[in-house]
Amino acid sequence: MTRDLWKHLILIFGALIVIAPFYMMISYSFKSPGEIDRGEGGFFGRQEMMVDERCVKLRDPDRDDVATAAPRFPNQTDRQIRDALVAEAVADCQMRPIVFNYTKAFTEAPLLRYLLNGVIVTASIFLIQIVVALPAAYALAKLKFWGREAVFSIVLFCLLIPVHAIALPLYIMLAKVGLTNTYAALVVPWTISVFGIFLMRQFFMTVPDDLIDAARMDGMGELAIVWRVMLPTAIPALLAFAIFSVVAHWNDYFWPRIVVTGNRDLFTPPLGLREFKGDGDGSFFGPMMATATVIVTPLIVAFLVAQRRFIEGITLSGMK
Amino acid sequence: MADLQIDHVTKTFGDTQVLKGISLDIADGEFVSLVGPSGCGKSTLLRIIAGLESQSSGAIRIQGQDVSGVRAADRNLSMVFQSYALYPHLTVAENISVPLKMRQLSSLQRLPVIGAFMPGAHEKNAEIAASVKHAAQTLEIDRLLNRKPGQLSGGQRQRVALGRALVREPAAFLLDEPLSNLDAKLRVQTRTEIAELHRRLGATFVYVTHDQVEAMTMSSRIAVMMGGEILQCDVPDEVYNNPLDIRVAEFIGSPKINILPVEASNGGLRFGDVVLPTVAPKMLKGPIRIGLRPEGLRLAAEDAVLTGQVMHVENLGSEIFAQINLPGHDGRITMRASPAQRNSLHIGANIGLAFEGRAALLFDPNGKRVFNPQVDPVQSEVA
Incomplete structure (x- = not known):
């Protein structure tokens, strides 16, 4: 009994640490600047x-x-x-402060435009990642060819390369082909997802060989197998990958900040936060936090909707 | 419908030779079982016929056409897998229609959503739906057409897998242990159904199994495989009554054949000190082995050849199998008796056994069959 109590206390403590920033973000998005400065007003502020x-x-x-x-x-x-x-x-x-914060969030910067950009960029990245990762993962999991293990080791090795290490060469390459300040610059570097290939390969390993042989007997070529057999059976794993991919690129601040250098029409949602950063006349924490809340809401909603299948996908127990 | 020729096919995985030059001619409309213990290479051979695996040497010919290098998809064969391998995301009807869709529709007509509006797609889809319905009716699964495989029982899945195989008319059907995931009762029932299906379709069937009962009951011919070779290929009767190799004799028949070590000299056989009623060829000398089927043994009193003690009795109702310990012999031997003889077969009883001299199968020290000129005059001439 007491052991359970301790377990729960520790877990609750951990959960509080994780939730605290979100609490602050939502609370600030409700409060007036004065209340934020003085740190008063509880969660909702007094809404005077x-x-x-x-x-x-x-x-x-x-x-x-x-x-x-x-x-x-x-x-x-x-x-x-x-x-x-x-x-x-x-x-x-x-x-009211809440109205002030949220109207500022949408009027001070074209937040809707940024959200649309976010959708365009993350959706393109995810779709192209699937187009690349599924055939690659299928080959690595189910086809026998010379050097397969070596290729897979290289894939694993690529997982270790931090994005920031190759950011500069990538930027230079994009600049040389004149792609900076385009959607392409935001999308192209992420289209080959090593993590996606790895995750899907691990899932495909669990798909029985008989199923693929049956597809071959039924007259399917290898690409038809990928799209007609592997893709539908891999939906749970794809959802898991979708969450990882979409979250990473929706929330990415670093890369858009590098390749979008002037054109505010291409700003993704996180770049929108910069509109409120403190210049001479002080920071607008309220509207800034309201913007942040608006940005993370779609992700949280999507996760809650897909939660059950998402966890299914991570545990890789799709097929029996 | 077509005949199949397997011509000196070998297969090596690394250093191990899995198939050692298999040759087998399968006539049009024949039901041939490849039977053997696990690891004997029978599934590998089937996969090579199917085109899912490539042979190291030799050739497979379908209706005289060498199909080496032809993709599995283009060999026009159907296969039923042990795990059924149904597409989990498709309904039963869609599962069965896949082989037709992949072969009869163009790639444009197969496109999702818009494919149905391509010219000619409507008629072809109607044709396919009719074929699917017909196949489903043949197998009595037409009520399940809208279910997903996950909602079906093992027997139903098995039928869907069969349906997917017979919906088009392939050159031959390949079945890889299709019954081994079913429970015993259903297995017996499905066994009959597959045999009947074969008679009705008149198609060529190649059936892989490790269960000799399945092979015995369904096949036109049985090919017994062991260690990557076909030891014997013949009609079930011959394989049972005239095994050419001691391994075949041991594999076919349940309960297993009794093998006794005997000493041959001057045309006679002795088991320990006992002279057996079997005649051996004159040139046979030294230690050999004989095989006695359980039904070849009978209880005897005065004319008993062997005596032993009953160690265990299995009563199957219609027949009784008694396991008997012979003095001077390590293993037990099994005898089949009728239920009427139950009283004399209580455990611990000392009994006498006799057998006809011609019931014993002789095997030389290498395990090859030896034909007795007096008992099997015809075979000994052939041999």
Whole structure:
């Protein structure tokens, strides 16, 4: 009994450490800047009306504004009219912190465009990865050819190469062919996934040889076997790989930051976070965290939907 | 439908020779069983015929055509696997239709979704559906057509695998231990069904099994394989009654044949001190072995040749098998008796055994059959 208690305490502690940053992210996305600075307001903040200083500043009335507004304020001095206009602006720019943070997230930067870019890039990467990895994994798992083990060792070896080590040569190559600042630059370097080949190969090893022989007897060529037999049986493993691949490239900040150097139309969601980083006028933590929340939500939803099959895929128990 | 010729086929994996020059002619419409213990190379031979494995030397000819180097897909053979190897993601109907789809539809017509709208696809798909339905009716699985293999029992899966094989008309059917994953009762039933199917289709069947009962009951001819060779290939009767090799005699027949070491001299045989009623060829001298089928032995009183003690009795209802310990002999021998003789076969009883002289099969020290000129005049001339 006490042993179970300890086990659970330790696990809960671990879970809290993992959850803490997410808690902060979501909490900050609800709070006003003041509450974030002072670290008060609990999880939701007090949600008191706040004034968006930048909004007020943008509507600061000049001489023309005062002149056009004059008929609305008869018998008042310019000074009084100006004060009234400022007061109006302040009233208009009042809003709840949660509304402020999330509207900022979508208006300050074209977040929807970034999300669309994220979808285009991750989907292209994943599809091409499958097109490359499935035949390769099939060959490594089921075809007998000279040097197969050597090729597989090279594949394993490639798993050890960190992305950052080859980033510079990759960038130079892309720059030489003039592909920087294109979708291609975001997609092409990731189309051959060593991890995908490895994972699918391990799964294919569990597919009975008889099934492949039966397909051959039924008149299928090797490529037909890959797409008509192996692909459908490998759906659980593919889902597992999909999560790894999509999460990695959806969340990637490093590579888009390198190859997208000016064109904001190509920004992926993580690059969108940069819009709120603190320059001269201080950081916008609230909108920044709201953006972050918007970015991770699709992934979490996708995982929850595919959770059961995903775990099936990782444990590689698809076929019996 | 076609005949098959296996011509001096060898196969080596690394240093081990799995097949040592196999030759076998299979006539059109014949049911030939390749039977042998595991590791004898029978499955390898079947896979070589199928084109799933390539031979190291020799040739396979289908209707006179050498098919070496022809892909499995292009040999026009059907195969049923021990594990059934059904596509787990397809329904029964789709499983059975795969061989037809791969052969009759063009690659455009096979495309998912849009394939059905290609010119000519509609008629061909209708034809295929009709063939699938016909095959399913033949095997009485037409009610299962919309299920997935995971929802079927072992026997049903087995039928689907058969259906996938017979939906088109292949040159020959290859069956690789198709019954070994079924339970005993279903195995007996399916055995009959496959034999009947063979009669109805009149097609060439090559059937691999390690179960000699299956081979005996279904085949037109049995090829007994051991150690990468065919020891004997003949009709079931001959293989049982006239085994040419002691290994064949031991493998075929259940319970196993009794092998006794005997001494041959001057045309007579002695087991220990006992003179046996069997006549041996004059030139046969020294230690040889004889084989006695359990049904060749009978209980005897005065004219008993051998005496021994009953160690164990197996009562099968219609017949009884008694295991008897002979003094001066290491193993037990088995005798078949009728249920009427049960009372004299209680454990520990001392009994006498007799057999007809012609019931004993003689094997020389190398395990080759020796024909007795008096007992088997015809064979001894041939030999």
